[in-house]
Amino acid sequence: MDLFIKITEHQNFVYSLSLNDQQNQVISCGRDKLILLIEYSEQNKNWIVVQKIYVDCYGHRLGFINNNIFSFKPKESNSMHVYEKNSVNKQFIKTKEVIPNQGNDGRNLFPQQYIKLKQLLLNRHNKYINCIRIIQNGEFKLEQIIQFGTNSIFGSLSDDGNSLVTWDDLSKEIQIRKYTEQ
Secondary structure: OOOOOOOOOOOOOEEEEEEOOOOOEEEEEEOOOEEEEEEEEOOOOEEEEEEEEEOOOOEEEEEEEEOOEEEEEEOOOOOEEEEEEOOOOOOEEEEEEEOOOOOOOOOOOOOOEEEHHHOEEEEEEOOEEEEEEEOOOOOEEEEEEEEOOOOOEEEEEOOOOOEEEEEEOOOOOEEEEEOOOO
């Protein structure tokens, strides 16, 4: 692959990147407490930073749910923030805080994953893995919490959402879980 463009807006570590379904928008979050929305301009044939969202606390995880919604998990917050695109000005604004958990999210291991086919969002917080269903009306329903004895958890959900593979530093085991419809 050839380098197309460099975006230099972040002034510190970048912890998460996500590309939307149409592959014309990228979001990023970094230690500088900044969420960037970068969009491909057909007119200019280039990627442009179209929005900067300054947050109170940096986060380790964010990801598009669809082209108009993304979620962001601040490190020091007990909840996940949901941002939706305003239909008038096309800017993302925080509309919800969902999925309460205890403790801060001290590790950047384990990226957020969203499986569109199952409308299933997997988001780690502290020593928990939250399995969240996105319901038709845009509500977020916590379906399952998988608790570990440590916050050093790493894992990945299969592309079809049927298998979850995890490793944690307490058990030192690779564990494979199978999804069952509830």
